[in-house]
Structure formats: C-alpha cells, structure tokens
Amino acid sequence: MKILLIGMALLASGLVMGDEFTAADVERWQQQYEQVAARGRQLFTDPALGSNKVVCAQCHPNGANTHPETYPKFQKQLGRVAMLWEMINWCIRNPLEGEELAADDPDMIALQAYIHKEREGVPLAPGKH
Amino acid sequence: MTMKRRNFIRRATTTAIAGVLPVSLIRIAGAQESADFTFAYISDSHIQHIEGNRFVRNFDRGLISAVAETNLMNPKPDFVMFGGDLAQLGTREELDHGFEILSGLNGLPLRGVLGEHDYYLDLGDYWRQLFGEHYYSFDHKGVHFVVLNSILTFDDWTFNRWESAERRMSEMAGLDNPNGSPFMVGEAQRRWLAADLQNISRDTPVVVFSHSPIQKIYKGWNFWTDDADQVQAILAPFDRVNVIYGHVHQIQYNQIGNIAFNSVMATAWPWPYPSSYAKSGSHVPVMTVPMNRADPFSARDATGWQLINVHTGRVDLEYTLYDNSNRTVSWNGASGRPEDTSYQAPALRVPPQNHY
Numbered sequence: 001m002k003i004l005l006i007g008m009a010l011l012a013s014g015l016v017m018g019d020e021f022t023a024a025d026v027e028r029w030q031q032q033y034e035q036v037a038a039r040g041r042q043l044f045t046d047p048a049l050g051s052n053k054v055v056c057a058q059c060h061p062n063g064a065n066t067h068p069e070t071y072p073k074f075q076k077q078l079g080r081v082a083m084l085w086e087m088i089n090w091c092i093r094n095p096l097e098g099e100e101l102a103a104d105d106p107d108m109i110a111l112q113a114y115i116h117k118e119r120e121g122v123p124l125a126p127g128k129h
Numbered sequence: 130m131t132m133k134r135r136n137f138i139r140r141a142t143t144t145a146i147a148g149v150l151p152v153s154l155i156r157i158a159g160a161q162e163s164a165d166f167t168f169a170y171i172s173d174s175h176i177q178h179i180e181g182n183r184f185v186r187n188f189d190r191g192l193i194s195a196v197a198e199t200n201l202m203n204p205k206p207d208f209v210m211f212g213g214d215l216a217q218l219g220t221r222e223e224l225d226h227g228f229e230i231l232s233g234l235n236g237l238p239l240r241g242v243l244g245e246h247d248y249y250l251d252l253g254d255y256w257r258q259l260f261g262e263h264y265y266s267f268d269h270k271g272v273h274f275v276v277l278n279s280i281l282t283f284d285d286w287t288f289n290r291w292e293s294a295e296r297r298m299s300e301m302a303g304l305d306n307p308n309g310s311p312f313m314v315g316e317a318q319r320r321w322l323a324a325d326l327q328n329i330s331r332d333t334p335v336v337v338f339s340h341s342p343i344q345k346i347y348k349g350w351n352f353w354t355d356d357a358d359q360v361q362a363i364l365a366p367f368d369r370v371n372v373i374y375g376h377v378h379q380i381q382y383n384q385i386g387n388i389a390f391n392s393v394m395a396t397a398w399p400w401p402y403p404s405s406y407a408k409s410g411s412h413v414p415v416m417t418v419p420m421n422r423a424d425p426f427s428a429r430d431a432t433g434w435q436l437i438n439v440h441t442g443r444v445d446l447e448y449t450l451y452d453n454s455n456r457t458v459s460w461n462g463a464s465g466r467p468e469d470t471s472y473q474a475p476a477l478r479v480p481p482q483n484h485y
Contacts, residue, residue, distance in 0.1 A: 045303060052185050053177060058398065061305035061350055062408070065401035065422075067485060077426040090425065095187060095398075122407050 033113060036106075040114025043107055050096025056111075059095065063118035070128040084112060164270045165440040169202065169237070171195045172212025172375035172434070173395030175246060176227040184226055187428050188217075191396030195434040196233045198449060206436060207269065209237045211260075212375030212393055213244025213280070213340035219298050221255050228259050240267075244340040244375065245280040245312070245351075250298040252287070253278075264318055266325050272334045272439060275325065278318065279339040279354050279374075282310040304350050304400070311348060312341040313355040323363050334369045334442030342374045344383060344390055346413060347403035352377050364388055369442035379431075380448065382458050383414035384466035390414070391446050391458060391467055399423045399431030405484045418469045420448075420456070421481035427452045 044063065047053040060066055068084050075082040085108050089100040101108040174192040177185040199209060211231060216223035224247065231239060241260030243253055253263050263278040281287075287310075291297040300308045314322075329335070337343065343360050346352035354360065364370045370388040378395035379402060402419055403409045413419070423431030429451035438445040443460035446467075450456060457470040472478050 045306075052179050052183075054185055054187075057303060057305060058175075059400070061400065062406045064406040065484075077424070087425070094426075095428070119407050 036110050037113040037117040040110035050098030052097045054096050063115045066115050068115050069122045069125050073127045167206045167438050169199045169206040169209045170393050170435045172393045173214045175217045175397035176223045177217035178222045188397045192230045195396045200235045209239045211241045213242040214246040216246050219250030242338045243278045245301050249301040273329050275337045277339040279314050279341045280312045281315045286310040311355040332368050335367045337372045339374045341376045343372050371444045380420040381417050382467040389467050393435050394433035402484045418472045419482045
C-alpha cells in the first residue's frame with residue numbers, strides 16, 4: 001500500500017517510472033545468482049543429495065556433459081520434449097538412488113544455476129541432440 | 130523375492146550377452162608371430178561403500194560383468210591387468226569387496242596398477258597387501274612390461290596439507306576439485322625406470338601400464354602426468370613402446386615418436402571428453418575417434434573392458450562395450466600409429482561420436 005502511494009505520488013509529479021536501477025543493484029543481483037550457483041556446486045558434490053553417497057560430479061566433472069543449452073529438447077528415453085530439471089531428477093532417482101526434487105525446490109534451482117554457470121558463453125541450442 | 134529373481138535374470142542376461150561384453154581385450158604382438166598373445170584389462174571400477182555391507186550396486190555390477198565376461202574368453206587371455214581405482218575412497222571395505230569380485234577370475238593371473246582412489250587414504254598400504262608393489266616390471270613372451278605408479282604428487286600436498294587421511298582422500302577423489310594436485314611419477318621412480326630398462330635391448334617391445342596418461346591432455350581433471358615428458362624421454366630410445374592407461378574412463382589414443390598411447394574404459398561410469406567442458410580449452414589427441422556419447426538411461430553404456438592383442442611388439446585394443454558396438458583400436462604399421470578399425474576416416478564417423 002505504501003509503495004502504491006509513493007508510485008502514485010511520483011506519477012502525479014510527472015517523473016518517469018521506468019525500471020530504473022543502479023550499478024550497485026546489478027552487482028547485488030549478480031551476487032545473489034553467484035550465491036545460488038555456489039550452493040548448486042555444493043549440492044553437486046554433496047553425498048547427502050542421494051541415498052548412496054554417489055555425487056553428481058562423479059560423472060559430470062565441472063557439470064560437463066549436461067548440455068543445459070539444449071533444453072527443452074526431445075528426450076528419446078522419455079519419448080517427449082523435456083526440461084533440464086527433469087533430467088536432473090532422473091539422475092537423483094537412479095544413479096544417486098535419492099528422492100526427486102520439485103521443479104521449484106530451491107535446491108533444484110541451485111543445481112541448475114550451477115550447471116548453467118559452468119556452461120557460460122555457450123550459445124542456446126534448444127532441441128539439439 | 131522379487132529382487133532375488135531380478136538378480137537372477139540379470140546374471141543370466143549377462144552370461145547370454147557375453148559376446149558383446151564391456152571388457153577390453155588387449156592384444157600385443159610379440160617379436161615373432163608365434164609369440165602373439167592376449168591379455169585382458171579391467172579398470173576403474175570405483176567400488177563405493179555406502180555403509181555396513183552395502184555398496185553402490187551400479188558400480189559392483191560393472192566389475193562383476195567384466196569378470197564374468199573375461200572368464201568366458203576363449204582362448205583365455207594370458208593374464209589380467211587391473212588398471213587402478215578399484216576403490217572410490219581407498220577403504221579396506223572397498224578394496225576387499227573389489228578384490229573379492231576380482232577373485233572370481235577363474236585361475237587367470239592378476240596384476241594391478243595403483244590408482245589415486247586406491248592410494249590417498251593410507252598411501253597404498255592395504256592395496257600393497259592385496260596386489261603387491263606399487264611399481265614393478267615383468268617379462269612375458271618376449272615383451273618387457275613396466276607398471277608405474279603415476280598418481281603421486283608433491284610431498285607437501287600429500288604430507289603437510291590435510292588434517293586427516295580421510296580429508297586427503299576425499300580432496301583427491303574429486304576429479305574437478307581445484308584443491309587436488311597434479312599427478313606425477315616422481316624422480317625416485319624415474320631413476321628406477323631408467324635402471325630397469327638399462328639392460329633391455331632397444332628392439333624389445335616395451336609395454337608400460339600407468340593409471341594416469343603419461344602425456345599431457347587436460348590438467349584440470351588430471352588427464353595429465355606432470356613429468357610425462359621426462360618419462361617419455363626415458364622410453365624414447367626403444368623401437369616399440371606402448372603406454373596403456375586408465376583414469377580417463379573413455380577411449381583415447383595417440384602417438385608420440387615411437388610411443389603409442391592407448392586408454393582403457395572404466396567399468397564404473399564414463400567421463401566426458403575434456404573438450405566438452407566449455408571452460409577447459411583443452412585438447413584430446415587429434416587422432417582419437419571418441420567413444421559414443423553415453424545414454425544416461427543405460428547404467429552400463431559407455432563403460433567396458435578390453436582384450437589386448439600383442440603382435441609384432443604393438444598392441445590392438447578390442448573394446449567390449451555394453452549397449453554399444455564394440456570398438457577396435459589397432460596398430461597400423463603403414464601409418465605408424467594406433468587407429469580405429471571402423472571409424473578412423475572422418476567420413477566414417479557417426480553422430481553419437483560428436484561430444485559437446
């Protein structure tokens with residue numbers, strides 16, 4: 001309610017209400033992402049993510065061979081177009097013998113943040129097998 | 130009951146598909162054709178202890194299959210090499226469990242190469258009780274074999290850096306862990322190697338087994354031996370040298386001077402090629418035709434073992450691959466390097482060999 005009032009006041013005074021932000025904001029938001037990606041790296045090497053002490057990084061050093069840039073894509077083993085988080089859950093369920101995470105679970109978001117971070121600079125290639 | 134039944138079916142299936150096994154057979158050519166022989170090479174099983182009597186089943190199955198398939202080989206290989214990383218974290222439980230599975234090799238002589246996962250908990254003490262010395266040599270049908278311990282590193286890292294042996298082991302166990310340290314053979318062992326080779330005539334075929342590649346491929350994952358150049362210099366005077374290494378969990382081959390390099394598959398899991406790590410900027414030997422990309426839904430895909438055929442002092446590796454066409458990387462006398470017998474020419478390669 002307070003924000004709305006301020007907004008109305010600004011509009012009334014004729015100021016532009018664009019999405020304005022400062023360099024400090026950008027830095028802060030980048031840090032937020034880095035923190036989540038770092039949490040993802042932690043999970044990627046955490047024997048507690050599954051039930052048998054196997055960790056993601058055992059098969060995927062530096063997140064390699066996960067090609068996040070190719071999702072969504074047709075996943076032949078599922079017979080449909082799938083997202084990266086579904087494949088992460090496949091790995092948690094099978095090699096790690098663990099419990100699946102919800103798509104919006106902060107841990108699932110962190111795992112994806114890390115996987116994407118290791119893949120920085122690679123062009124998007126949705127659908128690529 | 131259901132589990133037992135499933136186990137039985139899996140065992141039966143393993144036996145039935147013995148002709149398409151994930152083991153690699155390595156054939157080495159002797160000085161004369163009559164002296165040709167084969168040996169089997171099983172590597173990187175990464176037996177992983179969970180707790181109590183529980184081990185990661187997936188990795189158990191890889192080694193169990195390789196042993197069963199090796200036993201079915203006819204004619205029998207002259208001996209079996211285990212290429213290192215029998216354990217995941219170097220514990221007695223893991224080494225005992227793995228060695229028990231290996232003891233199922235029916236009467237075939239077994240020798241071992243030490244891997245970093247076997248070493249960095251107790252510096253190879255228990256492994257020595259099971260397999261013997263960490264580095265040694267032997268002769269077989271006119272070929273001189275040398276086994277190196279190539280996974281040593283700086284003394285400061287090994288002896289001073291970590292508060293416990295468990296911590297040291299777990300830091301070295303992470304392939305992509307920046308706290309790890311480059312592998313090396315080390316000066317003492319290089320001196321031993323030079324002395325060991327001193328009385329071997331230059332035309333004797335030499336086969337070197339190491340866990341890490343005795344060449345520099347990608348330091349970030351220790352696809353690397355820091356003093357590779359110095360070891361290669363010791364081997365260089367021999368007409369025919371073959372280095373066979375594990376650690377990389379993928380097909381690689383290369384030729385440097387007279388030295389042919391071949392890697393072996395893991396029975397546990399495959400690794401991506403370093404070039405598929407976008408930030409690595411690394412190089413896989415250009416002549417290597419990659420293994421097929423692994424199907425993640427098939428636990429055994431892109432794992433295997435090999436039969437090695439030794440002839441004319443050079444080696445052919447017949448890769449037995451689960452859920453994949455078998456591959457053969459063979460010495461080509463005309464080109465003077467190892468080549469894939471089916472896929473070497475760029476036009477013959479298949480889409481699954483594209484890694485990214």
